[in-house]
Amino acid sequence: MPLDLSTTICGKKLSTCIYNASGPRTGSSDALSKVASSRSGAVLAKSATVNEQTGNPLPRTFQADGKGSLNSEGLPNKGIDYYLSQDTIEESMGESGKPYFVSISGHNLADNLAMLKKIDSVDGVSGVELNLACPNVIGHPIIAYDFDQMDAVLSAVSKLKLQKPLGVKLPPYFDGPHFAAAAKVLNKYKSSISYAASINTVGNALVVDTVAEMPAISPKGGFGGLSGPAVKYTALANVKKMRDLLDETIDVVGVGGVETGEDAFQFLLCGAAAVQVGTKHWIEGAKCFDRIVGELEELMEKKGYKSVGEFRGKLKPWSKEGASKSRKAKKMSGGGNTRAEQAKIPVGKGGILPTIIVSFLLGLLLATAGFSAAGGDVTMGGFVPFGSLLKIHDGLEGARMGGKKKREL
Numbered sequence: 454m455p456l457d458l459s460t461t462i463c464g465k466k467l468s469t470c471i472y473n474a475s476g477p478r479t480g481s482s483d484a485l486s487k488v489a490s491s492r493s494g495a496v497l498a499k500s501a502t503v504n505e506q507t508g509n510p511l512p513r514t515f516q517a518d519g520k521g522s523l524n525s526e527g528l529p530n531k532g533i534d535y536y537l538s539q540d541t542i543e544e545s546m547g548e549s550g551k552p553y554f555v556s557i558s559g560h561n562l563a564d565n566l567a568m569l570k571k572i573d574s575v576d577g578v579s580g581v582e583l584n585l586a587c588p589n590v591i592g593h594p595i596i597a598y599d600f601d602q603m604d605a606v607l608s609a610v611s612k613l614k615l616q617k618p619l620g621v622k623l624p625p626y627f628d629g630p631h632f633a634a635a636a637k638v639l640n641k642y643k644s645s646i647s648y649a650a651s652i653n654t655v656g657n658a659l660v661v662d663t664v665a666e667m668p669a670i671s672p673k674g675g676f677g678g679l680s681g682p683a684v685k686y687t688a689l690a691n692v693k694k695m696r697d698l699l700d701e702t703i704d705v706v707g708v709g710g711v712e713t714g715e716d717a718f719q720f721l722l723c724g725a726a727a728v729q730v731g732t733k734h735w736i737e738g739a740k741c742f743d744r745i746v747g748e749l750e751e752l753m754e755k756k757g758y759k760s761v762g763e764f765r766g767k768l769k770p771w772s773k774e775g776a777s778k779s780r781k782a783k784k785m786s787g788g789g790n791t792r793a794e795q796a797k798i799p800v801g802k803g804g805i806l807p808t809i810i811v812s813f814l815l816g817l818l819l820a821t822a823g824f825s826a827a828g829g830d831v832t833m834g835g836f837v838p839f840g841s842l843l844k845i846h847d848g849l850e851g852a853r854m855g856g857k858k859k860r861e862l
């Protein structure tokens with residue numbers, strides 16, 4: 454039986470729980486059509502403003518060392534009418550039958566309200582994501598870091614009584630009271646909000662070019678939103694926290710540093726109803742959705758899960774039993790997990806015991822056969838392997854000391 458990777462957000466069925474984030478490669482029907490024809494479960498357009506705009510001055514993006522990416526695009530987009538036109542929707546979605554979502558990030562509340570009213574009557578739009586988290590609009594702080602402003606925006610939006618489902622894109626939060634304050638505001642408008650997407654980029658990061666002794670990008674003094682693997686753990690924490698704090702009627706959509714099926718699995722474990730991919734989509738193109746979905750299937754198969762619902766939101770508390778299971782699994786797969794392996798001590802795959810036995814036997818052999826036959830120093834012959842043993846022991850102790858020292862620090 455095929456695995457079931459489907460999910461539901463805002464009451465819309467997605468054939469797979471992986472889809473694109475609003476961001477790179479989502480600004481035109483050409484780009485969106487590539488997403489639609491991949492295994493992405495839905496298609497989400499670039500955050501739109503009322504009118505077309507070119508965004509911040511170039512260069513405004515930087516791919517840093519495979520660990521993080523920086524952008525300060527300033528919402529370049531073709532204007533909301535483009536993303537709502539039947540031509541765009543048709544060209545983007547083709548015969549895919551997948552949900553099509555738009556995203557908005559107006560210059561002000563009036564813009565957002567005007568765009569929401571427009572969106573609400575357009576056929577072929579499954580829902581709208583309201584971006585409360587863009588860090589790159591010059592002169593505009595991130596809305597969702599100002600809880601009063603966030604409340605005012607959502608209050609005005611809720612008064613529109615929209616027919617289309619509404620999602621909100623959130624910035625990362627880092628402290629308990631901030632998670633709680635954000636969740637409180639969102640829960641207040643739970644009848645108007647279908648999902649919360651956590652997280653947008655980590656705002657106002659800076660990449661420095663050592664050679665030129667200047668920032669790597671031009672806008673905002675080089676400050677931009679950080680994305681990619683560097684933000685995955687922050688994103689996971691935000692998804693987990695939001696899932697714990699938000700009303701159960703509000704889905705959490707996970708986004709931030711997702712590169713593999715395993716990453717997606719982790720977000721689902723933390724309670725994400727679906728997982729968006731942004732930076733990896735930017736780097737790899739729409740084929741990343743086929744790969745990530747395939748990897749998630751493989752992992753589910755290995756773990757014996759038939760559907761996403763079987764493990765979603767079921768992150769277990771830390772336990773000694775879990776840690777030991779994990780250690781054993783890593784050891785079996787040859788992953789460096791024991792202290793000896795971490796210290797690069799030359800032990801066999803089976804661990805230290807076979808190495809000791811082999812060394813001992815070798816010592817015995819040399820002592821009794823090789824060296825005595827050659828009239829050599831029997832004792833010396835015996836010492837060679839035992840010397841290795843001592844080194845192994847020293848190494849282990851060193852590793853232990855290293856571990857201890859680290860803990861003490």
Ligand code: SIN
Nearest residue numbers: 525526527528587589
């Ligand atoms: C941008 O266009 O600056 C990125 C969009 C966002 O971070 O919301």
